[in-house]
Amino acid sequence: MSGFTTQRHRVAVLVRAGVLPMELGIVHELFGGARSATGEPLYEVLTCTREPGVVTTNTEFTINVAHDITILGAADTIVVPAADADHQLSPTVEPWLVEALRRVSPETRIASICTGAFVLAAAGLLDGRRATTHWNCVDCFQRMYPDIDVDPDVLYVDQGRILTAAGEASGIDLCLHMIRCDHGSAVAGEVARRTVVPPHREGGQAQYIRRPVPEPRQSSTKNARDWALRHLHRPLTLRELAARESMSPRNFTRRFRQEMGISPGQWLSNQRLDRARQLLEETDTPVDRIAREAGFGTGTSLRQHFRTVLGVSPRAYRQTFRGTTVG
Template sequence: MTTVALAITDGMLHLELSLAIEVFGADLTHIVDPWYDFALCGPSAVQVGRFRVDPDHGLDYLRRADTVIVPGWADVDQDPPVELVDAVRAAHEAGARVASLCTGAFVLAAAGLLDGRRATTHWAHTDELSRRHPQVTVDPDILYVDNGSVLTSAGKAAAMDLCLHLVRLDHGSAIANTIARRLVVPPHREGGQAQFVTTPVPAPGNHPLADLFPWVLQRLDRALTVEDLARQAGMSSRHLARHFKSVTGTTPLQWLLTQRIRHAQELLETSDDTVDTIATSTGMGTATTLRRHFARTVGVPPDAYRRTFRPRTRPALPASANSRSLPPRTTGAR
């Protein structure tokens, strides 16, 4: 997936447009080389908020791209431009992976790409998407949906989650983590085979567990208990569980298990350690335990994951590539 084309027309939402440009259009060859070949594609100069944007190519260029990204636009009460819909449909028929950000899902739906599929968009517009396209299964409660060659995201910050998800699919979790650190956002934790993510990206440092998370992530090789976490956080186990539910949407033990699995993914990608060694490094104890939890969470066993996400020749990673992510929070608009 080397060529990414961003489809633009008048009235596009500038935040989603900017996020896609920042992830795919920046020169990140110092992190991984080659990076994406990026192109802005539109019928002519377009108006995005107060700015005029000159595309690199016309919409017919979308058919030459490996990945086509369709940002949202403000006026969802109007049908999307026919020329944009036709170009996106033609790109998908030519083999492109097509992803929408926020209300860009209306373009994909108009092109028939969401028929019989699950999809999402900004929560404020999910009812309208369902009404206009009843053949689409619209889920208002998820962050994004990955249907393989067709992906949709919810609104605003969820666009970043989907962009990082695409990077993860193409380059692996360690590279996605590095990009996320560069952008000063946590990488999206639910990767691998997981299609549906139910919680948005966290805002670091604005919740009672902000200091606890880094402490835990530095000690994943240890046999931590809920009592250990509660003691470090300076609260009772009951209060800890309540805060975890509010901030992460899950329990302390489930969150801890997820962090161990994500760390195992990074080690499988970036090291030659055996599964036994990785089981010890992630606090899973034995290879049997790691394999059981890994397969249940990611959908494939560790050895198969390594073969998929660790090609024979990988670029050298900076030290920050081995950083671990913070958990998502469950509040705030998507």
Template sequence: MGTVALAVTDGMLHFELSLAHEVFGSPPDGTPVTWYDLAVCGPGPVRVGRFRLEPDRGLDGLARADTVIVPGWADIDVDPPAELVEAVRAAHAAGARVASLCTGAFVLAAAGLLDGQRATTHWAHTDVLAARHPRVSVDPDVLYVDNGRVLTSAGKAAAMDLCLHLVRLDHGSAVANAVARRLVVPPHRDGGQAQFVVTPVPAPDRHPLADLFPWVLERLDRPLTVEDLARRAGMSSRHLTRHFHAVTGTTPLQWLLTQRIRHAQELLESSDDGIDTVAAATGMGTAATLRRHFHRAVGVPPDAYRRTFRLKSRTDRTG
């Protein structure tokens, strides 16, 4: 399926680079397809993490590739090298399909390839990407975005999701599934990166809501209202809403729903409670209500979330 070029310079993240090299470097055994011609393109010897890497070709090799992969960029506070940005821009202009892994999206954005497009990156950096490149429509909740000739992925493992997606586009699901089996990873994951985002309670600084937060968290099984919270805080509902925006950036009801979802995640990971029991313990009332809000917030149903995270939770506790 033509040439896949990995764009490398000093400061690339070695995990995403190695992952892409593993996917596109060799076909799965017994698969009767013509595999990719893989090339590593860089300006010369580069440092990738703690490793020194000798590229196969110069950055001008990107313009001769059919697909260009830009791995994660380590320091997003520093502008990516101009020569890398220009080489990626030239490759796209020459007709290449360009995909970024994790924070590699900052390189594509700097090249102007994401202007007017929907894109994503690691959830911890989506706000920075959106602020620095306001013409990009940043989606923090997805594992990857396919705009045709420009694709972006979220962080770390989501890079694998995007690479397998590219193989699926080029060779079909059977071959992508064979690659996934060889790498011992799921060929497709449900939901988006919202299920991996930690949403902690704000730090217990001495702000006007410092005493209210723990009080609410001890009563998540109850049908609390804004008036209940305002009464406990000793202020009007209007003042409560103003303080919530200042401290949490959201409304009291949205914050309360987020804490209910967070508690539901904890119960799904750590207990064998049925969905009805989890719904009652989190103040959702019914399993149907829990499923609706959970799926909307996390991106997957409660049952699917439990299957994904329960084994990891138990391993963490016993390991």
């Protein structure tokens, strides 16, 4: 049962048990809202699964899917959302999903949202390609599929025919990107305005990730680290840190690496960045003052670090997490 028209770009959303409703809704809302200059729909979006009928979601409600996977053969674009099964310790992909994607025409565009990338990977569609998935699943993904070049810092990856988005909200970025590629920035911009989302977001996943370093059970450098955290606003030298533990700089560096897994300099840079992020999120303090309080010295230095590590400016970071343009 096709249900497709012959005029519009055809988008098939391939779902399975435990699908995330938000991701399914994103595809329908964005592609379904794209219009031509005369107001005509530019896409037809249909949902399919192995057998038509009721499909569970990862919430308390179900969805009723009218189409089976035969419609994939008539699709111009296929989108695979995430599902609960992807979040197991070693996610397994049902054979029917792999077979369905392997039968698709090589001309069909295929995209995944969030951990839907596990399905594309299982079908061999990402072999030798660059891809992304949710930052929390990157290690598992890379372990299971070592031949895939996983980029954990971006919102989405476009490899031509194959595209992957990082997380649920990144599905918005990816869908808008595909609409922009198909019909131009004006159409994508109008869809974004109607949906009240930015047409394009700065940066990548890095700005959303917190990577706390676990505290070692026994630590000979804790006093130095605690002291450094109280004095981040001032220049700190390796010699000063080592003196806090009555060690030589060389011995202190060796112990520090053993206990924390990184060098004292790397750790200090991370702590300064975390302090700056906290101040941007929780206060209206101007960027130049935050730079001084976090130990970066100048606003220029802070901006450079933000661009290098997080891919955004301090101002953009603050707008994202505090909703203000102060500083």
